[in-house]
Amino acid sequence: MVEDIKFYEPEDNHGFLSNFALSPITLSDVVWPSSEHYYQAQKFTDLSIQNKILNAKTPDEAFKISRDFAEQEKDDWMEVRGAVMRFIVFEKFRQNTYFTHLLVSTGDHVLKEHSHKDDYWGDGGDGSGRNELGKILMDVREYFAKKEPFNLVHFVDSAKLPTQWGTFQMYGFIEVKTGKEHLALVYGQPTSGEPTLIRLHSECLTGDALFSQRCDCGFQLARAMENIVKKGSGVLLYLKQEGRGIGLINKIRAYHLQDEGADTVEANERLGFAADMRDYAFCRGMLSFLNIESVSLMTNNPRKINALTDNGINVVERVTLQEGNNPFNEGYLKTKSAKLGHMFDAEFIK
Numbered sequence: 001m002v003e004d005i006k007f008y009e010p011e012d013n014h015g016f017l018s019n020f021a022l023s024p025i026t027l028s029d030v031v032w033p034s035s036e037h038y039y040q041a042q043k044f045t046d047l048s049i050q051n052k053i054l055n056a057k058t059p060d061e062a063f064k065i066s067r068d069f070a071e072q073e074k075d076d077w078m079e080v081r082g083a084v085m086r087f088i089v090f091e092k093f094r095q096n097t098y099f100t101h102l103l104v105s106t107g108d109h110v111l112k113e114h115s116h117k118d119d120y121w122g123d124g125g126d127g128s129g130r131n132e133l134g135k136i137l138m139d140v141r142e143y144f145a146k147k148e149p150f151n152l153v154h155f156v157d158s159a160k161l162p163t164q165w166g167t168f169q170m171y172g173f174i175e176v177k178t179g180k181e182h183l184a185l186v187y188g189q190p191t192s193g194e195p196t197l198i199r200l201h202s203e204c205l206t207g208d209a210l211f212s213q214r215c216d217c218g219f220q221l222a223r224a225m226e227n228i229v230k231k232g233s234g235v236l237l238y239l240k241q242e243g244r245g246i247g248l249i250n251k252i253r254a255y256h257l258q259d260e261g262a263d264t265v266e267a268n269e270r271l272g273f274a275a276d277m278r279d280y281a282f283c284r285g286m287l288s289f290l291n292i293e294s295v296s297l298m299t300n301n302p303r304k305i306n307a308l309t310d311n312g313i314n315v316v317e318r319v320t321l322q323e324g325n326n327p328f329n330e331g332y333l334k335t336k337s338a339k340l341g342h343m344f345d346a347e348f349i350k
C-alpha cells in the first residue's frame with residue numbers, strides 16, 4: 001500500500017507543500033514571499049491591510065495580521081477562498097520549478113496537511129478533516145506530472161558522497177519511462193547564469209569498478225571528478241546505460257565477439273543492436289531539478305553534445321577528456337574515432 005504523505009511545518013519533511021514555505025510568487029510585478037502571504041491578503045479589500053500582510057516578515061506574521069483584522073474580511077470570502085487557494089498554490093509551483101519537481105516526485109501518494117487546528121484545509125489531526133489543501137496539491141501535481149521536464153525523472157533522496165577528491169552530494173532519480181535508477185553527483189554550488197562543468201557518464205561496471213583496460217571509462221570517470229573538484233563546482237550524471245545501453249550481460253557477449261576479432265561496433269551489430277542504444281532525453285529532467293540550463297560538457301562524443309542541445313540544454317563549450325589509452329584499448333579508441341565520430345587528438349589514438 002502506498003503510504004500517505006503528511007506535511008505541516010515548512011522545515012519538516014515535505015515542508016515545501018505547506019503554504020508557510022517561503023517561495024516568492026510574482027503577480028503583476030508584486031512579489032509575495034509565500035502563498036500564505038497572498039492568501040491572507042485576499043481576505044481584504046482595504047489596500048492598507050493587504051500591504052501590511054504583503055510586508056509581513058514571515059508567513060506566521062502574515063497569518064497573525066490577518067487575524068487581527070478579522071472583522072474587516074470581505075463578505076464573500078467564504079465563497080471565493082477555494083478559488084483563491086487553487087490559484088495561488090498553482091502559481092507557487094508554476095514559478096518554482098524545484099518545488100514542482102519535488103511535488104511530482106511524490107508520485108501517487110496521498111498528500112495530507114496534518115493540522116490539528118484545521119479540519120477544512122487540513123486533515124484535522126485525526127484524519128477526519130476535509131484536507132482541501134491536500135486535494136488542491138494533488139490536482140496541481142496531476143497537471144505538472146504530464147509535462148516536461150517533470151515527467152522525465154522522479155527525485156527520490158539525496159546524501160553525501162565523500163570521495164578521494166572531495167565530498168559530493170549524491171542525488172538519486174528514477175527515470176519515469178524505464179524505471180532505471182540514475183545518479184547526479186554535485187560538487188560545490190554551481191553558479192546560476194554561468195555554464196556548469198558537467199559530465200554525462202554512462203555506467204561501465206568493468207571500467208568504472210573492475211579496473212578494466214579494455215575501454216577508457218574508469219580513467220575518464222576519475223578525471224571528470226577530479227576536474228569538477230579542481231574547478232570548485234560541477235555535476236557528474238552517472239547514467240544507468242551499461243554497454244552503451246545493451247546491458248552488462250550483452251556487453252560480455254560483445255566483448256566475446258571482440259576477442260574473436262570484431263570491433264566494438266560490429267560486435268553490437270552482430271548481436272542485433274545498434275552501435276549505440278543510449279537515449280539522453282531524461283537528462284534534461286535531472287538538470288532541470290538541479291537548475292542547470294547551460295553547461296561545459298566533458299566529452300569526446302558528438303552524440304552527447306547533440307542530445308543535450310536537442311533537449312534545450314545550452315552546451316557552451318566542450319572539454320576534452322582523453323584518458324587511459326593503453327595497448328588493450330588501442331583498437332577500441334580507434335574504432336570510436338572512425339565509426340562513432342569521437343573527437344580525439346591524433347596523438348591520443350596513434
Ligand SMILES: Nc1nc2c(ncn2[C@@H]2O[C@H](COP(=O)(O)OP(=O)(O)OP(=O)(O)O)[C@@H](O)[C@H]2O)c(=O)[nH]1
Pocket residue numbers: 200201202203204205215216217220241242243244245246251254255264268298299300301304321336342
Ligand atoms: N556495447 C559495448 N559497450 C561498450 C563497449 N566498451 C564500452 N562500452 C560502454 O560504453 C559506454 C561508454 O561510452 P563511450 O563510447 O566509451 O564513451 P562516451 O561515454 O560515449 O563518450 P565520452 O563522453 O567521450 O566518454 C559505457 O556504457 C560502457 O559500458 C563495448 O565494446 N561494447
Ligand SMILES: [Zn+2]
Pocket residue numbers: 204206207208215216217218
Ligand atoms: Zn567502459
